[in-house]
Amino acid sequence: MNPGAQHSDVPASPPLRSDAERNRERIIAAARVVFAREGLGASMASVAREAGVGIATMFRRFPTKEELVDAVFIDRMDAYADVVAAALDDPDPWHGFVGYIETACAMQAADSGFADVLTSTFPTAKALEQRRNEAYEGMVELIGRAKAAGRLREDFDSSDLVLLHMANAGVVSATGGAAPDAWRRVVALLIQSFETPARGPLPASPGHDALYRAMLRGGPAGDAAPEPDAGDN
């Protein structure tokens, strides 16, 4: 049994298969550039244009935007999970918690696409979502340690980290190159507000289910795959 035989549109001869692989790499490289610049709202067509491939090739390699997002951001999500792991290694739980926030927000500021990835969810981007879940478990531990050390307010909820990333994305996208470090001031203010003793009660957290629905809204607008064009690979 040759598994490739199931995909009659992927030629079995080595040179063509390597064309397909080359196209795949070109599309991923182009998508990195386009998503970093425009966020995940960028169209599949503009990624194809940047890559210099036809739209049919684009959709043959990546039938949905979620599959492209998965391929493009898996490295960033790995780096993000590493940031969480490094924060957990910090012997000072509060220092680790703050370091995680500052580094993760800097990753958002550097890449509009990744800023969107951190505040959205893509249920069919399996590899990406698995890494996100691992990072999330680390974040919950980070929060628990910072609370146990008496430095993080007791009413802090893991969904507050998502809200922080949404607020940060708002500042980053509104200031852009004109005030590229403005987000640091807002993030510093928020970190100070997280520290004990709490200055007062807070409105209720939106809750995980509501926030999950909000993150689903932020997913790619799902460009539908067009009919494949036989002459284009």
Add this chain to the structure above:
Amino acid sequence: MNPGAQHSDVPASPPLRSDAERNRERIIAAARVVFAREGLGASMASVAREAGVGIATMFRRFPTKEELVDAVFIDRMDAYADVVAAALDDPDPWHGFVGYIETACAMQAADSGFADVLTSTFPTAKALEQRRNEAYEGMVELIGRAKAAGRLREDFDSSDLVLLHMANAGVVSATGGAAPDAWRRVVALLIQSFETPARGPLPASPGHDALYRAMLRGGPAGDAAPEPDAGDN
């Protein structure tokens, strides 16, 4: 001298002039709906479609998006200036300051277009910018009073209110109807971070010039007026 005679494309006869006025009102009403839903990024074409007028009529009444923004949001900016004035009337300076923030952020949450107006500037929208400047002077006074009362941190800068509105817009747009009150929690955290005693130093404010450039970026993307179409009013 009839001032109307300068505008040869606006017919002088009363019934037609009243058609023009009716179209103007329809366009403003439609733009309120479209901007509230989609923010100022909505195109002039989609406003024309919502209003049921031709694109040439649209551009005859409002040659630039800035003129349309001016006409649509002058009432909201008046209401915003009233919020600042009411805050200044509060005998408790900190209570007035907090009340202003909560009300202004609620106005943002209720209207995506106005959320954009508060974090953008439109130099040619004269009436709007004049009201904004009046409100800004009131905000500076509000900040000064809250500091003098010993409740607002000394390193707070008026540009921090713009950053707050940018952060709030990020939360509002990312959560939308799925978690419509999530912004309240972020705003409450930020207000707590503004209160004395400050928990620590902050990264420098981006400064007014940089923030002004950032606000210019947020202005409407300036759809160019097409050639007027003689048959369309």
